[in-house]
Amino acid sequence: MDPHYQHLYNILAHSQGYIFPNEIDLQWGILIVVYPFITGLVAGAFILASLERVFKVKILKPTYQIALLTALSFLLVATMPLISHLSQPQRAYEIMITPHSSSAMAIFGFVYLWYLMVVLLLEIWFDYRHSMVVWSNEKTGVMKWVYKILTLGVSDISPRTLKWDRKLGYIITVVGIPSAFILHGYVGFIFGSIKANPWWSTPLMPIIFLFSAMVSGISMVMLIYMIISYFRKKTIELNVLDSIGKFLFFVLILDFTLEGLDQIQRIYEAEESFEIIKLLVSSKLYLTLFVSQGLIGTIIPLITLAFLQFYKHQIKLKKTMYFIIGILVLIGVYSMRWNVVIGGQLFSKSFSGFTSFKVGLIGLDGTLMAAFWLLLPFGILAFLLWLLPPWKMVEEDSEE
Amino acid sequence: MKFYIPPQLTRLALAFAIFISLFLVLRHFLVPDTFGQYGHYRGASLIDNALPEIHYAGQEACFECHQDIQDLKAQDVHSSIHCETCHGPGQKHVTSGEAADILKPTGREFCGRCHTMNAARQKNAVFQVDLNKHNIGKNCIECHNPHQPWEMKK
Amino acid sequence: MGNEKIKTSRRKFLKSAGTLAGVTIAFQWLKSSQVLLFATEPKDENLPWYGIVIDIEKCIGCGSCARSCKEENDVPEEPFFFRNWVEQYTVKNDGSVDIVSPNGGIDGFVQRVPDEDIFKSFFVPKMCNHCAKSPCIQVCPVGATYDSPEGVVLIDEKYCIGCRYCVQACPYGCRFIHPVKKVANKCTLCYHRLKKNLAPACMEVCPTGARMYGNLRDKNSDLVKFLKEHTTQVLRPNLNTGAKLYYNALSSEVR
Numbered sequence: 001m002d003p004h005y006q007h008l009y010n011i012l013a014h015s016q017g018y019i020f021p022n023e024i025d026l027q028w029g030i031l032i033v034v035y036p037f038i039t040g041l042v043a044g045a046f047i048l049a050s051l052e053r054v055f056k057v058k059i060l061k062p063t064y065q066i067a068l069l070t071a072l073s074f075l076l077v078a079t080m081p082l083i084s085h086l087s088q089p090q091r092a093y094e095i096m097i098t099p100h101s102s103s104a105m106a107i108f109g110f111v112y113l114w115y116l117m118v119v120l121l122l123e124i125w126f127d128y129r130h131s132m133v134v135w136s137n138e139k140t141g142v143m144k145w146v147y148k149i150l151t152l153g154v155s156d157i158s159p160r161t162l163k164w165d166r167k168l169g170y171i172i173t174v175v176g177i178p179s180a181f182i183l184h185g186y187v188g189f190i191f192g193s194i195k196a197n198p199w200w201s202t203p204l205m206p207i208i209f210l211f212s213a214m215v216s217g218i219s220m221v222m223l224i225y226m227i228i229s230y231f232r233k234k235t236i237e238l239n240v241l242d243s244i245g246k247f248l249f250f251v252l253i254l255d256f257t258l259e260g261l262d263q264i265q266r267i268y269e270a271e272e273s274f275e276i277i278k279l280l281v282s283s284k285l286y287l288t289l290f291v292s293q294g295l296i297g298t299i300i301p302l303i304t305l306a307f308l309q310f311y312k313h314q315i316k317l318k319k320t321m322y323f324i325i326g327i328l329v330l331i332g333v334y335s336m337r338w339n340v341v342i343g344g345q346l347f348s349k350s351f352s353g354f355t356s357f358k359v360g361l362i363g364l365d366g367t368l369m370a371a372f373w374l375l376l377p378f379g380i381l382a383f384l385l386w387l388l389p390p391w392k393m394v395e396e397d398s399e400e
Numbered sequence: 401m402k403f404y405i406p407p408q409l410t411r412l413a414l415a416f417a418i419f420i421s422l423f424l425v426l427r428h429f430l431v432p433d434t435f436g437q438y439g440h441y442r443g444a445s446l447i448d449n450a451l452p453e454i455h456y457a458g459q460e461a462c463f464e465c466h467q468d469i470q471d472l473k474a475q476d477v478h479s480s481i482h483c484e485t486c487h488g489p490g491q492k493h494v495t496s497g498e499a500a501d502i503l504k505p506t507g508r509e510f511c512g513r514c515h516t517m518n519a520a521r522q523k524n525a526v527f528q529v530d531l532n533k534h535n536i537g538k539n540c541i542e543c544h545n546p547h548q549p550w551e552m553k554k
Numbered sequence: 555m556g557n558e559k560i561k562t563s564r565r566k567f568l569k570s571a572g573t574l575a576g577v578t579i580a581f582q583w584l585k586s587s588q589v590l591l592f593a594t595e596p597k598d599e600n601l602p603w604y605g606i607v608i609d610i611e612k613c614i615g616c617g618s619c620a621r622s623c624k625e626e627n628d629v630p631e632e633p634f635f636f637r638n639w640v641e642q643y644t645v646k647n648d649g650s651v652d653i654v655s656p657n658g659g660i661d662g663f664v665q666r667v668p669d670e671d672i673f674k675s676f677f678v679p680k681m682c683n684h685c686a687k688s689p690c691i692q693v694c695p696v697g698a699t700y701d702s703p704e705g706v707v708l709i710d711e712k713y714c715i716g717c718r719y720c721v722q723a724c725p726y727g728c729r730f731i732h733p734v735k736k737v738a739n740k741c742t743l744c745y746h747r748l749k750k751n752l753a754p755a756c757m758e759v760c761p762t763g764a765r766m767y768g769n770l771r772d773k774n775s776d777l778v779k780f781l782k783e784h785t786t787q788v789l790r791p792n793l794n795t796g797a798k799l800y801y802n803a804l805s806s807e808v809r
Binding site for chain 2: 093096097098100101117122126129152153154156160161164165168
């Protein structure tokens, strides 16, 4: 028998209650869990970078370029889980040429392009342009031409032109903040606008996605900053960590509040779908929701961060604690994506039963593929840090 | 008043202009011809959806050759049932005329699909029989002519 | 000094007037496109506007409809893909509801609950509702699913990218991804048969006349007459899908 059908017979045997016959197989699998996780990291990392640029939080300066390059590395990979998940990936270009204006998913192509080209690439370009011109003059051979091309042939580094670099970079960053909100908010809207699925359908969904995205992005930049400093054998500055930790703490509180509000309202209103959702949460999603997302991903980091915020004395293991918090938060946000995407498909639209989900290891929709898309950005980041090292940039004389 | 345009801005404007023009040109060639004819879809798809072959011929096609069966069926309780409900898709048989190209179902389970006792079946919608008690072991059509079910065969 | 003041105030006035005018015009344009954005209006008055009626009182759960659909429309036999299927609801005396659809009802039904426990029991055939305000059309990112001029919701198999958003958006569970063609698939109301003036396969083979289709615009059609004389309901009316599949004698347990 066709192995795919064998797999479906197994699921059929494990389904509970009544499900519509077509609902046996989950439509959106692990790759669709990975995609919002990745774009969330992009949005979150960018918001952290803009804190330094627009809101002038000076302490975060060492993380500025790291945050931007992290955002770029993840953004470059962001489309791949989507394309590899399509059952007709060779037709993916259709979204760009005939986007259906009533579909949130159709926005994707243009929002992505806008964010990549107008926001992220431009901001990095304006920030690095001076250094790239200098490097193109210093280097020889292939690298000389690489940097020359990257400067788009503009070699003017007079003070007046440099001032425009800063001005334009500032404008782009300001434009970039709502753009980052749209880049990830629309993913939340894709789920939140599906009236057929009561686990997804809520106006809070884009906002919940956005806040958990910010949480994940901030944690990721914090972790990468620590890892890079370790590899470069530089001291990790504690006041930078404390500052990031403070933002992480407040955004995590907001995120927790929003998600809590969504659930409290659902429990209180107890409309038609509540019975099956109650079963979903208490049985199928128990581990991933209460333990992984709730306890590990939210409560423990919150308590630890609160402790670190208010306990003013020196703590030896502070850096380790921040590192662990970062990882726990990322686990929590990944679980949140899992709970939304997979959880929403486990119960039937008949509200009378459940199907089951087993992630395959191999294949275009399997765990290995998902792991590859999650790890690839780190490789890209390493390359970008080699190509555009933040610590070798030309020192600007005048700060704004 | 001298208007200063920073060189990086002009270079960027050029780069974007090239990119956007390339995109528009590519789009012109990629969008299917009939797209947008009737709405946001490929107009030719309506023709594609009308093309598949039919498998069920409809009982009018059966009556063209099998007038006798039609007359028989019209006299009894199966009169409102179309031929292909029991005989399956008939278009192949209509084209080829071969008896092998259409089903001639037998067996208690087959008739039971409609006639088994089931609490969900309204009593006045279909005549129901307990297949576990009624003439076990015998084929239904040994006694009942499917085209004239109440005329018992001898 | 005074001149500058007048200039600024005039500029301010022009600016605000311009903005107001612009916003009003934009709003009008937005408003008109808003109506067309989510509802499909029957365009050609000469074409039929198809609707469907299923009479639950007449359905005997023989499964002929589900069976003939698969044979007519090239759907694999495996019990995982159905353009239409039949459900059996058994409301027990203790108030619980048992719902089954073994192989979509294709092989008929065997009564599982003993008579003495049954409060009431009935069959509900399901199929695509061919919604007038279809959420599946709304969410398709590329325009691969659409409302034909006759009101039949169709799929462009050559254009579908297989993103599965439409499958998620359908509240009735009537869409699936074809395992061989690898694009979205669903009931087409046998569009290829309608175009030849033949009835959809499921309507052709239903032995009790529980299924009807017809032109909602034709006041003299059997369909419209039935709608006039019976109390009919659609599934999930609260979702405002504009479903054109009307059930007679639909009981409150049905989703």
